[in-house]
Amino acid sequence: ALEGCHPSVGDQGEIRFVRNELHYMLVLSRTDPEFVRLILPNFYAIGDDSERILAHAAANIANATCKAAKIYVERDQTLATIECFLASPAQFVPVLMRSAGALEHAARSFAVAFSMQKRA
Numbered sequence: 001a002l003e004g005c006h007p008s009v010g011d012q013g014e015i016r017f018v019r020n021e022l023h024y025m026l027v028l029s030r031t032d033p034e035f036v037r038l039i040l041p042n043f044y045a046i047g048d049d050s051e052r053i054l055a056h057a058a059a060n061i062a063n064a065t066c067k068a069a070k071i072y073v074e075r076d077q078t079l080a081t082i083e084c085f086l087a088s089p090a091q092f093v094p095v096l097m098r099s100a101g102a103l104e105h106a107a108r109s110f111a112v113a114f115s116m117q118k119r120a
Contacts, residue, residue, distance in 0.1 A: 006018060013028070014026060014028075019097070019100050019104075022040060023040075023041070023042075024039065026096070027039065033088075033089060035084075035085055036083070036084055036086055036089055037082070038096070039080070040079060040100075040103040040106075043079065043080060044077070044110060044111060044114070045076060046075075052073060054117040054118055058071075058110050058114035058117055059072065061109070061113040063106075065109060066102065066105055067102055068099070068102050069105070070083075071106055071110050080103045080106045080107055081103075082099045
Protein backbone atom coordinates (compact mmCIF):
# COMPACT_ATOMS: atom_id res chain seq x y z
CA ALA A 1 0.00 0.00 0.00
CA LEU A 2 3.00 2.31 0.42
CA GLU A 3 4.53 1.56 -2.98
CA GLY A 4 6.02 4.71 -4.46
CA CYS A 5 5.62 6.58 -1.16
CA HIS A 6 9.19 5.90 0.02
CA PRO A 7 8.36 4.84 3.59
CA SER A 8 10.91 5.17 6.38
CA VAL A 9 10.88 4.57 10.12
CA GLY A 10 11.13 7.67 12.32
CA ASP A 11 12.85 8.16 15.67
CA GLN A 12 9.78 7.11 17.67
CA GLY A 13 9.08 4.02 15.52
CA GLU A 14 6.45 5.76 13.38
CA ILE A 15 6.30 5.02 9.67
CA ARG A 16 6.81 8.18 7.62
CA PHE A 17 5.89 8.50 3.97
CA VAL A 18 5.17 11.10 1.31
CA ARG A 19 2.06 11.05 -0.87
CA ASN A 20 1.11 13.85 -3.26
CA GLU A 21 3.96 15.93 -1.82
CA LEU A 22 2.44 15.73 1.68
CA HIS A 23 4.30 14.13 4.59
CA TYR A 24 2.44 11.53 6.69
CA MET A 25 3.14 9.57 9.84
CA LEU A 26 1.57 6.20 10.59
CA VAL A 27 1.73 5.54 14.33
CA LEU A 28 1.16 2.11 15.82
CA SER A 29 0.79 2.00 19.58
CA ARG A 30 3.22 -0.19 21.51
CA THR A 31 0.83 -0.38 24.47
CA ASP A 32 -2.37 -0.87 22.44
CA PRO A 33 -1.70 -2.94 19.30
CA GLU A 34 -5.30 -2.50 18.13
CA PHE A 35 -4.97 1.32 17.93
CA VAL A 36 -3.74 2.95 14.71
CA ARG A 37 -3.26 6.65 13.96
CA LEU A 38 -2.49 8.26 10.58
CA ILE A 39 -1.33 11.87 10.87
CA LEU A 40 -0.90 14.66 8.35
CA PRO A 41 1.18 17.06 10.48
CA ASN A 42 1.84 20.75 10.00
CA PHE A 43 -0.21 21.16 6.83
CA TYR A 44 -1.20 24.79 7.42
CA ALA A 45 0.80 27.43 9.30
CA ILE A 46 -1.13 29.75 11.60
CA GLY A 47 0.08 33.32 12.08
CA ASP A 48 -1.15 35.41 14.99
CA ASP A 49 -3.90 34.98 17.59
CA SER A 50 -6.61 36.32 15.25
CA GLU A 51 -5.66 33.67 12.66
CA ARG A 52 -5.72 31.02 15.38
CA ILE A 53 -9.35 31.92 16.16
CA LEU A 54 -10.20 31.61 12.44
CA ALA A 55 -8.29 28.33 12.27
CA HIS A 56 -10.38 26.86 15.10
CA ALA A 57 -13.57 27.87 13.29
CA ALA A 58 -12.28 26.41 10.01
CA ALA A 59 -11.28 23.18 11.79
CA ASN A 60 -14.80 22.89 13.23
CA ILE A 61 -16.30 23.27 9.75
CA ALA A 62 -13.94 20.67 8.24
CA ASN A 63 -14.51 18.26 11.14
CA ALA A 64 -18.26 18.52 10.74
CA THR A 65 -18.23 17.95 6.98
CA CYS A 66 -15.39 15.48 6.30
CA LYS A 67 -15.55 11.72 6.79
CA ALA A 68 -13.28 10.14 9.42
CA ALA A 69 -10.62 12.88 9.50
CA LYS A 70 -10.27 15.32 12.37
CA ILE A 71 -8.29 18.55 12.31
CA TYR A 72 -6.56 20.04 15.34
CA VAL A 73 -5.02 23.48 15.79
CA GLU A 74 -1.93 23.44 17.99
CA ARG A 75 -0.16 26.74 18.62
CA ASP A 76 0.96 27.92 15.17
CA GLN A 77 0.28 24.73 13.17
CA THR A 78 -2.51 22.38 12.19
CA LEU A 79 -2.63 18.62 11.95
CA ALA A 80 -5.17 16.19 10.58
CA THR A 81 -5.57 12.66 11.87
CA ILE A 82 -7.56 9.49 11.47
CA GLU A 83 -7.57 7.23 14.49
CA CYS A 84 -9.18 3.81 14.73
CA PHE A 85 -9.23 0.48 16.50
CA LEU A 86 -8.55 -2.69 14.50
CA ALA A 87 -8.30 -6.36 15.37
CA SER A 88 -4.80 -6.19 13.84
CA PRO A 89 -2.70 -3.26 12.53
CA ALA A 90 -2.40 -5.16 9.22
CA GLN A 91 -6.11 -4.45 8.65
CA PHE A 92 -5.22 -0.79 8.14
CA VAL A 93 -3.11 -1.53 5.04
CA PRO A 94 -6.07 -1.97 2.63
CA VAL A 95 -7.53 1.42 3.64
CA LEU A 96 -4.28 3.34 4.14
CA MET A 97 -4.35 5.27 0.86
CA ARG A 98 -8.08 6.02 1.23
CA SER A 99 -7.33 7.35 4.71
CA ALA A 100 -4.51 9.51 3.33
CA GLY A 101 -6.91 10.81 0.70
CA ALA A 102 -9.45 11.62 3.41
CA LEU A 103 -6.79 13.61 5.26
CA GLU A 104 -5.92 15.49 2.06
CA HIS A 105 -9.60 16.29 1.54
CA ALA A 106 -9.93 17.52 5.13
CA ALA A 107 -6.84 19.72 4.72
CA ARG A 108 -8.30 21.24 1.53
CA SER A 109 -11.66 21.74 3.25
CA PHE A 110 -9.89 23.46 6.14
CA ALA A 111 -8.02 25.77 3.74
CA VAL A 112 -11.26 26.76 1.98
CA ALA A 113 -13.08 27.35 5.27
CA PHE A 114 -10.11 29.32 6.64
CA SER A 115 -9.99 31.59 3.62
CA MET A 116 -13.78 32.11 3.78
CA GLN A 117 -13.49 32.97 7.49
CA LYS A 118 -10.70 35.41 6.72
CA ARG A 119 -12.76 37.19 4.05
CA ALA A 120 -15.83 37.49 6.29
